[in-house]
Amino acid sequence: MNDCDTLKLKPLGLxxxxxxxxxxxLCLPLGLNDTEVKRLDDLIVQRVKIKxxxxxxxxxxxxxxxxxxxxxxxKTTLTSEDGREQVTGFQMTGEMLGMDAISEDRHACNAVALxxxxxxxxxxxxxxxxxxDLPSLQHNLNKLxxxxxxxxxxxxxxxxxxxxxxxxxxxxxxxxxxxxxxxxYSPFNFILRMRREEIGSYLGLRLETIxxxxxxxxxxxxLEVHAREVKILDPIGLKALIAGCGQHGNxx
Amino acid sequence: MNDCDTLKLKPLGLxxxxxxxxxxxLCLPLGLNDTEVKRLDDLIVQRVKIKxxxxxxxxxxxxxxxxxxxxxxxKTTLTSEDGREQVTGFQMTGEMLGMDAISEDRHACNAVALxxxxxxxxxxxxxxxxxxDLPSLQHNLNKLxxxxxxxxxxxxxxxxxxxxxxxxxxxxxxxxxxxxxxxxYSPFNFILRMRREEIGSYLGLRLETIxxxxxxxxxxxxLEVHAREVKILDPIGLKALIAGCGQHGNxx
DNA sequence: CGGTTCGTTGAAACCAATCAATCCTCGTGG
DNA sequence: CCACGAGGATTGATTGGTTTCAACGAACCG
Numbered sequence: 001m002n003d004c005d006t007l008k009l010k011p012l013g014l015x016x017x018x019x020x021x022x023x024x025x026l027c028l029p030l031g032l033n034d035t036e037v038k039r040l041d042d043l044i045v046q047r048v049k050i051k052x053x054x055x056x057x058x059x060x061x062x063x064x065x066x067x068x069x070x071x072x073x074x075k076t077t078l079t080s081e082d083g084r085e086q087v088t089g090f091q092m093t094g095e096m097l098g099m100d101a102i103s104e105d106r107h108a109c110n111a112v113a114l115x116x117x118x119x120x121x122x123x124x125x126x127x128x129x130x131x132x133d134l135p136s137l138q139h140n141l142n143k144l145x146x147x148x149x150x151x152x153x154x155x156x157x158x159x160x161x162x163x164x165x166x167x168x169x170x171x172x173x174x175x176x177x178x179x180x181x182x183x184x185y186s187p188f189n190f191i192l193r194m195r196r197e198e199i200g201s202y203l204g205l206r207l208e209t210i211x212x213x214x215x216x217x218x219x220x221x222x223l224e225v226h227a228r229e230v231k232i233l234d235p236i237g238l239k240a241l242i243a244g245c246g247q248h249g250n251x252x
Numbered sequence: 253m254n255d256c257d258t259l260k261l262k263p264l265g266l267x268x269x270x271x272x273x274x275x276x277x278l279c280l281p282l283g284l285n286d287t288e289v290k291r292l293d294d295l296i297v298q299r300v301k302i303k304x305x306x307x308x309x310x311x312x313x314x315x316x317x318x319x320x321x322x323x324x325x326x327k328t329t330l331t332s333e334d335g336r337e338q339v340t341g342f343q344m345t346g347e348m349l350g351m352d353a354i355s356e357d358r359h360a361c362n363a364v365a366l367x368x369x370x371x372x373x374x375x376x377x378x379x380x381x382x383x384x385d386l387p388s389l390q391h392n393l394n395k396l397x398x399x400x401x402x403x404x405x406x407x408x409x410x411x412x413x414x415x416x417x418x419x420x421x422x423x424x425x426x427x428x429x430x431x432x433x434x435x436x437y438s439p440f441n442f443i444l445r446m447r448r449e450e451i452g453s454y455l456g457l458r459l460e461t462i463x464x465x466x467x468x469x470x471x472x473x474x475l476e477v478h479a480r481e482v483k484i485l486d487p488i489g490l491k492a493l494i495a496g497c498g499q500h501g502n503x504x
Numbered sequence: 505c506g507g508t509t510c511g512t513t514g515a516a517a518c519c520a521a522t523c524a525a526t527c528c529t530c531g532t533g534g
Numbered sequence: 535c536c537a538c539g540a541g542g543a544t545t546g547a548t549t550g551g552t553t554t555c556a557a558c559g560a561a562c563c564g
Contacts, residue, residue, distance in 0.1 A: 078410055086410045128391060132384055139380060158330055158338045160412040161456035165520065196543065204413030206521055211544050227529070227543080417552070448511065458553055463512055479511080479561080 036134055043127060044120045056097065056111040056119065063101035065121035069093055072117020073193040076100070076109045077201075087201040090114075090176075090194065094183050098124075114193040160204050163242065168203045169213040170238045173223060177232055187235070192228040288386055295379060296372045308349065308363040308371065315353035317373035321345055324369020325445035328352070328361045329453075339453040342366075342428075342446065346435050350376075366445040412456050415494065420455045421465040422490045425475060429484055439487070444480040 047070060050056055056067060059079055074091040088109055091097050097119065100108040131138035159171055181187035192199075196207040203210070214225050222238050224231040232238070299322060302308055308319060311331055326343040340361055343349050349371065352360040383390035411423055433439035444451075448459040455462070466477050474490050476483040484490070 086413055088409060128387075132387065132390065135380075135384065138384065138390075157340060157408060157412065160409065161338055161453065162336075195541095201413065207543080208522085208545085209520060212520090215544080447509095459511080460513085460554085461552060464552090467512080 036137075039130060040137070043122050043130065045123070048119050048121060050113040050117045050119065052113055052115045054113055056113065057107045058110050059107055061107045063098070063105050063107065063124055065123050066099060066127070067097040067111075067119040067121055069095050069097060070118040070120050073114045074111050074117065075114055075194060075198060076111050078109050085201065087198050090202070092179060092183065165205050165209050165213050166216055167242045168205065169210065169217060170222070170241045172199065172203060173230065173232065174235065174238050174242070177235065188232045190230050192230060291382060292389070295374050295382065297375070299370050299372050302365040302369045302371065304365055304367045306365055308365065309359045310362050311359055313359045315350070315357050315359065315376055317375050318351060318379070319349040319371040319373055321347050321349060322370040322372050325366045326363050326369065327366055327446060327450060328363050330361050337453065339450050342454070344431060344435065417457050417461050417465045418468055419494045420457065421462065421469060422474070422493045424451065424455060425482065425484065426487065426490050426494070429487065440484045442482050444482060
């Protein structure tokens with residue numbers, strides 16, 4: 001989440017490329033030497049391509065692997081018996097997917113590609129075994145993979161409890177902007193990979209409310225949105241909007 | 253979360269008591285032998301008493317230890333710059349506290365005792381070191397401590413997005429009931445340790461709405477509440493109320 | 505026995521959900 | 535290349551649930 005960006009998205013050779021892609025969230029504080037990185041590298045069997053709209057794993061699937069998103073964009077969802085779905089998160093290049101399964105050894109949610117994507121599976125039991133040899137890996141596994149999710153969810157919870165629709169939207173756009181920036185993309189111009197309905201589900205709002213919210217933010221000259229193209233005009237203004245809503249650090 | 257209850261709340265001797273208390277959420281699937289339990293036991297330095305209203309740790313505090321609630325009741329909160337607080341969870345006897353700090357090495361929230369309580373600190377770095385020797389401990393550390401939180405938060409999120417006030421309240425009472433039952437207490441008669449305002453904060457509602465919601469549930473003959481005394485009259489009815497709200501497994 | 509904190513209840517305002525109509529965009533096929 | 539269709543997005547009008555403001559009652563404590 002810090003200087004990891006440096007070795008972020010360099011185009012790379014075939015195999016050892018994974019050491020840079022999948023480990024994006026692990027590499028930074030590892031202090032691994034080359035041999036160790038190599039061993040980590042060996043865990044990644046091969047990349048897997050997922051077509052837009054296809055499912056990487058489903059609720060209830062046994063845990064085979066964690067996934068590092070090498071390229072693309074995913075949503076995670078919960079499906080209720082009656083078939084309705086709730087979006088629980090969006091994952092972009094360089095983020096991890098699948099930790100929801102560690103607790104029960106089967107996935108707690110579905111992961112669906114919102115555009116053509118590519119992931120690097122990391123066999124979990126092998127990762128655990130390896131981390132026994134590499135204490136710093138173990139520590140980072142604990143730190144980065146899991147607890148971070150907890151903190152993230154907590155701020156989301158906080159948001160759901162305290163923010164009105166416009167504030168949630170502002171926080172949503174800022175969060176996307178921030179994560180894109182961290183990965184070397186423009187924080188000011190980007191494309192939404194999801195529909196209004198999915199944003200709404202994620203934020204606990206209806207799609208119409210998302211539409212109206214965008215309209216209001218536009219009227220405040222905070223951003224421009226044409227269909228799925230977003231242009232952030234006034235990040236400071238957006239931050240001001242959500243300030244004092246009980247949110248800390250990173251909005252999400 | 254399963255048969256762990258068996259060795260739940262036996263009154264115990266002085267030191268090795270901890271093996272039963274703190275490990276409540278770890279013990280079950282460990283497959284540890286006595287020697288190993290002993291080693292785990294040694295991690296617990298000593299119990300700490302926390303008076304009602306006092307703080308176990310604060311947002312920003314460096315991570316020293318995880319805490320097993322030996323006795324009592326806690327809330328975890330996030331405090332915003334302007335001083336308002338958001339309740340993110342309630343922890344009762346036999347539950348873990350402090351995992352929020354693993355990601356950043358400092359606590360992401362405050363933990364406040366809602367009644368006179370007692371916790372067993374578990375030194376985290378020692379726990380990590382020990383888990384290197386005991387693979388099954390490591391696996392359970394990963395599984396139970398962390399990922400479970402994620403699942404829990406996800407259902408909470410889902411709740412916040414999809415349920416109305418009465419459904420949230422019903423889910424809240426059912427969840428308390430369930431957890432108490434698991435710990436050997438009556439699932440039908442219990443005392444609320446928190447104020448209406450704290451319930452509201454947790455559920456993303458105002459305290460007045462909590463009041464009115466309780467009144468409505470009472471009129472449906474689902475439960476009785478006098479001040480902080482709760483009597484669940486119709487758990488089936490409560491479940492029915494929240495059915496089809498997109499919730500799965502355990503309500504929370 | 506006052507004072508304070510907590511809980512309940514009422515009335516009005518407000519915000520998001522809902523229902524519904526229309527528009528836009530993009531991909532497909534004629 | 536254009537027409538068409540379908541899904542997605544916008545906008546309007548209305549409804550309903552929750553918040554807000556406010557007053558009051560109950561419990562607790564010094």
